Amino acid sequence: MSTDPNAPKLVKLIMALRRDGIHDTRVLAAMERVPREKFAPQSYKHLAYENQSLPLGLGQTLSQPFVVAKMSQELALKPNSRVLEVGTGSGYQAAILAHLSQRVTSIERIPELHHSARARLLSLEIYNTDLHLGDGFLGWPSGAPYDGIILTCAPDSVPQELFAQLAIGGRLVAPVGNQNDRQSLKVYTRKSETKLSAKTLGLVQFVPMLGGLSS
Numbered sequence: 001m002s003t004d005p006n007a008p009k010l011v012k013l014i015m016a017l018r019r020d021g022i023h024d025t026r027v028l029a030a031m032e033r034v035p036r037e038k039f040a041p042q043s044y045k046h047l048a049y050e051n052q053s054l055p056l057g058l059g060q061t062l063s064q065p066f067v068v069a070k071m072s073q074e075l076a077l078k079p080n081s082r083v084l085e086v087g088t089g090s091g092y093q094a095a096i097l098a099h100l101s102q103r104v105t106s107i108e109r110i111p112e113l114h115h116s117a118r119a120r121l122l123s124l125e126i127y128n129t130d131l132h133l134g135d136g137f138l139g140w141p142s143g144a145p146y147d148g149i150i151l152t153c154a155p156d157s158v159p160q161e162l163f164a165q166l167a168i169g170g171r172l173v174a175p176v177g178n179q180n181d182r183q184s185l186k187v188y189t190r191k192s193e194t195k196l197s198a199k200t201l202g203l204v205q206f207v208p209m210l211g212g213l214s215s
């Protein structure tokens with residue numbers, strides 16, 4: 001029998017994710033394996049397995065588990081995929097992606113968040129992530145092309161630089177636009193060198209994607 005006091009809450013969360021349409025067993029397994037309480041600030045750890053977003057400090061947000069799972073599922077990653085994330089934040093989404101792919105490159109513009117995410121992922125013995133301090137509007141060209149690109153902050157429209165770093169057959173998942181602080185969750189698939197298809201999945205709420213490094 002498990003002695004982890006969070007185990008019953010985690011079981012409940014996984015059941016809620018399944019009920020809400022998360023059917024990818026690799027995504028569900030990753031959500032089970034990554035301890036979300038390690039990514040939540042001290043005063044919110046007791047809410048880590050509730051299906052809700054949590055404040056990270058510095059005006060940033062740890063996304064809701066359902067949204068993390070949904071975006072991860074939409075990326076349709078394979079064990080040998082390479083993925084780019086814009087908006088490392090706590091590193092939670094990066095940790096989930098690390099279980100689903102070969103290598104995760106993740107960019108954050110706020111130095112404090114970048115440094116603490118790096119320390120956190122190492123303490124969890126997650127070694128297949130490359131975390132960079134930088135401006136996500138530029139992507140990370142030296143690792144391109146990526147099989148998946150995920151934005152966890154919302155631009156008005158997806159920067160061309162990011163589309164340019166998406167492999168043929170690859171998917172880019174992002175919250176786009178702004179209607180009363182909500183965005184459309186979009187999934188783009190690169191069909192060929194010149195062709196992208198797009199679908200919209202519904203409304204989500206993310207912090208804005210801001211240009212330049214935070215000082």
Ligand code: SAH
Nearest residue numbers: 087089090092093108109136152153209210
């Ligand atoms: N994926 C995170 C949640 C991130 S919140 C997690 O799992 O915890 C969104 C993050 O995007 C914030 O940390 C914010 O600083 C960052 N961000 C906003 N604009 C950015 C940009 N242009 N480049 C890189 N990061 C950016």
